[in-house]
Amino acid sequence: MLSDRQRQILQIIIEDYIATAEPVGSRTIARKYNLGISPATIRNEMSDLELLGFLDQPHTSAGRIPSSKAYRYYVDSLIKPGSLTPNDIALIDNWYKERVRNIDDIFQSTAKILSRMSKNVSLVLANKETTSKFSYMRFLPLNEHQAILCLITEDGQIDNCVVEIPLGMQQDELDYLARNITNKLHGMNLDTIDSEVLHDAHQEIQGDKMLFSSLLKAVTQMQQGQKKEKMFLGGTKQLFNQPEFQDANRIKELLGVLEEEQVLKDMLNAGTNSGLRVTIGSENTFTGIQDCSMIQATYRLNGQVVGTLAVLGPTRMEYKKVISVMDYLQKYMHVVFNKMSEANK
């Protein structure tokens, strides 16, 4: 529906605006880019593009800036999948080598490098929703009155809580008890164990309420530990170097959004189905970021969603670059994760 020339002009305007943050005028285009047509012709095309809703004009004597519709068209139809420069690739590779010790480090490092390369805020959500299977339990002695109740899953996770020993109960009785309960629960998915399932165990404990509630507490604690979502933010300061966020009130508003961890989580979880998701300006349903764009990608391991990466910035964002970076990071995380699980074997 757009002519080749219109597409060309639109792309130039978008990319020039992304680079300079200044409205783009017809003369600028004619001067900077060699299209072989005069400013007047460009003006006519721009006028048409504005009617079609692709361009906005801040005021009569300013150049044009791209509308949300233009960015959408740009992302969907104009961008060709680019690749990173060798420099960028080397930067990322070294980045991880120096920093990664455990899983949290991976997410943390990813947040940092992502914000650094995108010059915007990065959000990394670690979904630790893994469903492990219950293996066995033990009471480790502590003192006369207390013991440590340990739950162990088949994949080697362990959780514990301190319990009161019923008066007069000996360690061998506790061991017996642990064995019996273990027999009942062994091999069960951790998240299917609830107070009802534990009811059988209750009989083992012969109605000792304290012991039972401790057991329940340890189980739910472990379940929650598994479900935990962790959010890593990077580059808040950088975001406020963007020329669109130089106003104190705007900064405060954005800070408000970034402080609400739950809102951020909701935002990231809203688009976990597709591979890569770009939400542009007014497409955002969350208040406070309607002049922002967000690019997010989920990262899966063995089919399970392990994390979500996202970059949040002004609609005037380097979509091409950010998308390439996220693409690469997605692949890279795979490698890093595999290395890590190798190391744990």
Next chain:
Amino acid sequence: MLSDRQRQILQIIIEDYIATAEPVGSRTIARKYNLGISPATIRNEMSDLELLGFLDQPHTSAGRIPSSKAYRYYVDSLIKPGSLTPNDIALIDNWYKERVRNIDDIFQSTAKILSRMSKNVSLVLANKETTSKFSYMRFLPLNEHQAILCLITEDGQIDNCVVEIPLGMQQDELDYLARNITNKLHGMNLDTIDSEVLHDAHQEIQGDKMLFSSLLKAVTQMQQGQKKEKMFLGGTKQLFNQPEFQDANRIKELLGVLEEEQVLKDMLNAGTNSGLRVTIGSENTFTGIQDCSMIQATYRLNGQVVGTLAVLGPTRMEYKKVISVMDYLQKYMHVVFNKMSEANK
């Protein structure tokens, strides 16, 4: 060294400026406060106070604002220990009742209420530096190749790591090993155990490097877990509602400071010796907050520093109110902590 009248005028200027954030002029004072003297007299006194270094003048035709020296004098000599309003007390009491489940909740809640009542940023540093004594270790079975190494301290803390079982070694051999090492280490302060101390243990393991390094790893992991300082921030957004922080660049600078967790920790740890510490404006040695004041208090339990509370804001701070709030919170945390350890008994 100051006359009664000078003290009175100084106090009025400070408190008026704290309340309004506007330079205070001689006519304003004469109009608002009934001192029985004319603006001209007040002007003379103000002139003297300026010479003495207590007042500054932004420009010739503006009123006066208090200098750091004035705030210092105010805090040291003019403030009378005030008490909170019943409203405030009720607010705090309810605040904790609703929110506190575990230790981290206490710190988190404290940060929130502190920032809310001070209208500035609150910092709460939880020093978890407790030195527990090593009790015993165990190898819990996991699978043919791996076991879970558990370290238990006398106060019931437990830490673990997954270790490779040397080829062909049986569980009873592991148990034997654990018993022997336990005999050597039992009762030792956790932080005195290092690779040298573990050398004896090394002989027990008969030179198995893997096992030894796992043991070392578990011990250091546990030591680090003990040392962990945790920082809770509250009310960043509120700080930027203060009229002195309405400039985008100033906001960015402050954000930079608040993002540097290590700097904040150093700031808080710098004044842990005294009970209550007020650092005013240029007294601050950390860059970026030289127009800020910080009020901090350490919270001790059984003589050990458990946490540090602090409020960071512009030098124009409601010292009186903040000091009372921190006073109260300090006492209140004591109560909450005791309740918590009661519950754990």
Next chain:
DNA sequence: GTTAGCACTCTTTAGTGTAGAGTGCTAACA
């Protein structure tokens, strides 16, 4: 010692003029 009076200083706000950038329209051209 206190105070009224007054000149002086400085900020703030509104208003004016100008340069510069960019557009839209029209008429001429290929």
Next chain:
DNA sequence: TGTTAGCACTCTACACTAAAGAGTGCTAAC
């Protein structure tokens, strides 16, 4: 019919000016 040169027009940004307002410092009188 598409393209372009030319020109009037619009709007912003910036500099400059003027006037109002707040507050001081000084002096002379009480």
